[in-house]
Amino acid sequence: xxxxxxxxxxxxxxxxxxxxxxxxxxxxxxxxxxxxxxxxxxxxxxxxxxxxxxxxxxxxxxxxxxxxxxxxxxxxxxxxxxxxxxxxxxxxxxxxxxxxxxxxxxxxxxxxxxxxxxxxxxxxxxxxxxxxxxxxxxxxxxxxxxxxxxxxxxxxxxxxxxxxxxx
Numbered sequence: 001x002x003x004x005x006x007x008x009x010x011x012x013x014x015x016x017x018x019x020x021x022x023x024x025x026x027x028x029x030x031x032x033x034x035x036x037x038x039x040x041x042x043x044x045x046x047x048x049x050x051x052x053x054x055x056x057x058x059x060x061x062x063x064x065x066x067x068x069x070x071x072x073x074x075x076x077x078x079x080x081x082x083x084x085x086x087x088x089x090x091x092x093x094x095x096x097x098x099x100x101x102x103x104x105x106x107x108x109x110x111x112x113x114x115x116x117x118x119x120x121x122x123x124x125x126x127x128x129x130x131x132x133x134x135x136x137x138x139x140x141x142x143x144x145x146x147x148x149x150x151x152x153x154x155x156x157x158x159x160x161x162x163x164x165x166x167x
Contacts (some may be wrong), residue, residue: 065163068157076153081106 058066081102088098113120128135141147 004093064161065158067161072157073154076150077106 017166035040081099084102084105085095085098088101093101109123112118116123124138128138
């Protein structure tokens with residue numbers, strides 16, 4: 001599936017491959033460095049990659065950082081979906097419905113953020129009722145280091161990507 005993309009990338013520039021290309025919901029991160037001038041070819045590149053979702057052009061300096069979220073981030077999201085689904089199963093919901101509930105929640109939340117342009121913190125606050133169930137769960141996520149775990153994983157991935165790019 002991605003081999004054709006890599007062929008184009010080898011000739012024209014750098015790319016962060018993402019599995020969401022398969023469902024036309026990818027954000028393809030493409031870098032164009034000083035040594036890679038696309039000029040007239042850029043419209044063709046945009047046409048190819050925007051057909052698989054969205055495209056983000058970045059400088060070479062940021063490509064290893066983008067990999068940590070755009071390239072590896074789906075694994076973190078899948079782990080989050082799996083964890084929410086496992087909790088539902090623990091509470092008696094069947095596995096199939098648990099996965100559907102968790103995945104649709106992530107999809108809807110992401111879509112809401114992208115379409116409204118609101119800061120994720122504002123959207124989170126809109127879900128948290130005073131003295132409600134969600135704020136209790138959010139406090140527990142904070143106590144157990146949820147944000148730190150995510151940020152640490154992204155940093156670890158960034159560091160590894162930078163290290164691998166030097167080889």
